[in-house]
Amino acid sequence: MDVVERANAERQRKWVKDQKVGEGAYAVVYRGRERSTGRKIAIKKIKVGQFKDGLDMSAIREVKYLRELKHQNVIDLLDVFSSKQNLNLVLEFLDTDLEQVIKDRSLVFLPADIKAWMAMTFRGLEFCHRNWILHRDLKPNNLLISADGQLKLADFGLARDFADPGYKMTCQVITRWYRPPELLFGCRYYSSAVDIWSVGCIFAELMLRTPYLPGETDMDQLKTIFRALGTPTEDDWPGHTKLPDYVPVGQFPKTPLRDLFTAASADALNLLTRCLAYDPKKRINAKDALHHPYFFAMPYPSHHSKLPKPAQKESNIPLEEVDGNVDFSGVGPGVKANPPNRLKRKFSSDEIGGETRSIARKLDFGQKGS
Amino acid sequence: MTSRGWLRGTTVRKGGASSSSNTTRNSTPQIQSTSTTVFGGGVKDPSGRTSEYFSMDDQCPVCKSDRYLNPKLRLLVSACYHKMCESCIDRLFTLGPAPCPICNKTLRKLAFTPQTFEDLDVEKEVAVRRRIAKDFNKRQEDFADNRAYNDYLEEVEDIAFNLINGIDIPQTEARIAQYKIENAAIIEDNLRKEEQYAQYLKEHEEAERLEREQRAEELRKLEEAERLEREQGRQELIDKLETSDKDVKKLIARSRAEAAKRVAARTSSSLQRNTPGFLRSRPTRSTAIPDVPHVPIQDDWYAYEDKFTLRKDYDDPVSEAVRRDREGIMRAGGYTIEEAWERALRFAVAGLDLQPLQGLQSQISPADQDAAMASA
Numbered sequence: 001m002d003v004v005e006r007a008n009a010e011r012q013r014k015w016v017k018d019q020k021v022g023e024g025a026y027a028v029v030y031r032g033r034e035r036s037t038g039r040k041i042a043i044k045k046i047k048v049g050q051f052k053d054g055l056d057m058s059a060i061r062e063v064k065y066l067r068e069l070k071h072q073n074v075i076d077l078l079d080v081f082s083s084k085q086n087l088n089l090v091l092e093f094l095d096t097d098l099e100q101v102i103k104d105r106s107l108v109f110l111p112a113d114i115k116a117w118m119a120m121t122f123r124g125l126e127f128c129h130r131n132w133i134l135h136r137d138l139k140p141n142n143l144l145i146s147a148d149g150q151l152k153l154a155d156f157g158l159a160r161d162f163a164d165p166g167y168k169m170t171c172q173v174i175t176r177w178y179r180p181p182e183l184l185f186g187c188r189y190y191s192s193a194v195d196i197w198s199v200g201c202i203f204a205e206l207m208l209r210t211p212y213l214p215g216e217t218d219m220d221q222l223k224t225i226f227r228a229l230g231t232p233t234e235d236d237w238p239g240h241t242k243l244p245d246y247v248p249v250g251q252f253p254k255t256p257l258r259d260l261f262t263a264a265s266a267d268a269l270n271l272l273t274r275c276l277a278y279d280p281k282k283r284i285n286a287k288d289a290l291h292h293p294y295f296f297a298m299p300y301p302s303h304h305s306k307l308p309k310p311a312q313k314e315s316n317i318p319l320e321e322v323d324g325n326v327d328f329s330g331v332g333p334g335v336k337a338n339p340p341n342r343l344k345r346k347f348s349s350d351e352i353g354g355e356t357r358s359i360a361r362k363l364d365f366g367q368k369g370s
Numbered sequence: 371m372t373s374r375g376w377l378r379g380t381t382v383r384k385g386g387a388s389s390s391s392n393t394t395r396n397s398t399p400q401i402q403s404t405s406t407t408v409f410g411g412g413v414k415d416p417s418g419r420t421s422e423y424f425s426m427d428d429q430c431p432v433c434k435s436d437r438y439l440n441p442k443l444r445l446l447v448s449a450c451y452h453k454m455c456e457s458c459i460d461r462l463f464t465l466g467p468a469p470c471p472i473c474n475k476t477l478r479k480l481a482f483t484p485q486t487f488e489d490l491d492v493e494k495e496v497a498v499r500r501r502i503a504k505d506f507n508k509r510q511e512d513f514a515d516n517r518a519y520n521d522y523l524e525e526v527e528d529i530a531f532n533l534i535n536g537i538d539i540p541q542t543e544a545r546i547a548q549y550k551i552e553n554a555a556i557i558e559d560n561l562r563k564e565e566q567y568a569q570y571l572k573e574h575e576e577a578e579r580l581e582r583e584q585r586a587e588e589l590r591k592l593e594e595a596e597r598l599e600r601e602q603g604r605q606e607l608i609d610k611l612e613t614s615d616k617d618v619k620k621l622i623a624r625s626r627a628e629a630a631k632r633v634a635a636r637t638s639s640s641l642q643r644n645t646p647g648f649l650r651s652r653p654t655r656s657t658a659i660p661d662v663p664h665v666p667i668q669d670d671w672y673a674y675e676d677k678f679t680l681r682k683d684y685d686d687p688v689s690e691a692v693r694r695d696r697e698g699i700m701r702a703g704g705y706t707i708e709e710a711w712e713r714a715l716r717f718a719v720a721g722l723d724l725q726p727l728q729g730l731q732s733q734i735s736p737a738d739q740d741a742a743m744a745s746a
Contacts, residue, residue, distance in 0.1 A: 103438055105426050105427065112661060115664075119664060123666075123668065127669070130673065132713050162709070163712070163713040164713075182702060182704065188703070189703045191704040191709065193704040194704075211438075242702060243702050279702075279704075280703060283704070287666075295664040296663065296664050300661035300664065303659045306659060
């Protein structure tokens with residue numbers, strides 16, 4: 001055993017791996033605890049063998065950025081070690097995510113709750129942007145919530161540092177519903193404004209309790225955006241017609257946001273409008289957003305310990321989940337994983353009464369009618 | 371029934387104009403004509419609309435799609451009382467009859483009906499009773515004595531129970547068929563009577579509606595008169611103020627008192643109480659921790675801004691290509707070269723006042739680590 005191996009073994013011993021709680025395209029997540037203190041943690045085991053060129057890019061990104069980011073609103077990477085062929089990330093253990101909260105119809109959101117979540121999101125994002133890191137996959141499912149109600153940005157698998165001169169960036173990032181129009185138009189040089197758009201969509205989703213811009217394809221996404229916010233003019237967004245993948249998608253009139261967000265305060269709508277500005281340069285940045293009057297107006301943001309949380313499910317799905325790469329619903333945009341018991345999207349035996357039956361249509365001319 | 375889901379009834383008008391043969395009684399819901407719609411059935415309310423059961427927790431048991439993913443999700447009920455979504459129905463039954471994926475009974479696309487009740491057992495019972503009521507429509511006056519009528523009701527209940535619970539279906543069907551043959555004349559007669567009654571109800575409702583409209587019209591007129599009166603009062607006051615030399619304050623006070631009296635008279639008749647905020651069912655500890663005003667940034671932000679000043683322009687060969695293109699692609703994407711310069715400068719000054727690390731060498735020496743491991 002050389003020195004490196006020994007150091008690795010020592011690290012590995014610090015953590016205990018318990019049961020598996022989820023599986024993603026490139027990682028398996030286990031629940032675990034710290035051997036010395038018993039603190040709950042999550043271990044994200046990255047499958048290495050599958051990738052021809054060694055480690056998957058997103059694993060490298062995740063480690064690279066999480067190692068550097070320490071903030072109350074960013075998930076904490078506690079340790080990294082390797083086991084056999086795999087890379088293991090030891091992450092802070094978080095109870096639930098914002099998508100679960102939005103989907104739980106038994107919860108009632110107060111305006112103050114939404115304000116608190118938005119403030120925490122912007123705080124985490126401001127910290128990333130301050131450190132020149134784009135998250136590039138913000139969505140409710142990647143905003144995890146700790147036991148005491150703190151919201152934390154997670155899943156840095158698509159993160160990237162920005163403001164480096166001259167390098168093209170890919171536009172195939174961010175889950176479609178939260179992707180800004182400049183990326184949909186194929187822009188290869190963009191800025192932190194892409195994350196702000198996603199936060200705007202999340203803000204709207206918190207108020208509506210349903211995804212705000214659910215496009216079915218990339219093309220449909222543009223149409224959905226324009227239908228909701230009006231087709232941008234050259235004035236709204238100078239130069240957008242010169243973007244690489246620009247195509248005219250039809251003319252839609254601008255409708256006031258007030259029509260849809262009937263209960264929102266004027267400050268809230270102003271912030272939302274500024275997050276969903278077409279021109280990335282006119283879009284508000286995270287720091288300014290945190291100083292927006294919306295956050296200072298009454299009611300004050302709810303204290304994080306009072307924010308609504310979904311009740312612990314009676315089912316066998318462990319809600320205590322840690323990483324945004326794991327998605328319990330098993331469906332939806334940007335699905336990366338299913339919980340162990342929900343992997344089958346077909347019938348499970350208890351649903352069809354124990355017998356296995358083919359779903360495919362059987363031509364049965366013998367017994368027509370019933 | 372047990373789940374306290376997010377329930378909402380939606381009403382869907384189906385099949386265009388209702389045909390005259392469709393009788394409406396206010397007691398029993400009537401079957402909807404299936405001739406014009408793909409998915410007929412469902413229970414109509416007295417106004418002729420079909421209300422569909424709708425819940426935010428809807429999920430298709432076949433494809434597992436739910437309302438969160440597909441807001442247009444519509445679940446329909448098969449003849450064997452299993453739910454599935456429209457796209458599954460299209461997929462499975464478009465090419466003709468096929469077995470139900472849940473119970474294997476052969477189903478057709480046309481036989482799917484909208485769901486009216488949350489509980490599918492209720493849905494089935496309503497459908498069965500609706501069917502039976504069509505044939506077993508005898509009334510008390512058709513019987514010689516109470517005993518015979520009670521026996522008849524008992525038999526109807528019996529048949530309904532059998533059909534609902536799937537007991538002796540062939541025998542029960544035979545009983546119904548026999549009854550139909552024996553009582554064809556009476557059934558026909560009663561059907562006509564029912565139609566007449568429905569007609570009467572319709573006329574009655576129409577008359578009531580007219581009366582309501584008339585009342586609303588009167589109310590509107592009354593309000594208009596009131597408004598005019600108010601206007602007049604104001605005008606009078608202005609005139610008086612202009613012409614008379616009485617005390618201004620007194621005049622205004624009197625006019626206000628009159629207005630207040632009028633308002634009080636009006637509101638006392640139509641006083642409405644505010645609905646209490648029943649959504650305030652938050653945990654009691656809500657008040658234990660007070661909400662504090664927003665603090666924008668909670669960590670110790672220091673961006674080295676006092677350590678550099680950003681110039682307007684730099685001689686920067688790396689970004690030359692990017693800058694030349696700035697008017698085109700760069701502009702619309704929000705990319706600015708100034709950000710790159712700022713970042714470079716900030717990184718350059720970031721470590722300036724940090725003390726060099728002491729004793730780092732010994733910390734990472736292998737010998738040290740071995741010793742630490744041995745002691746652990």
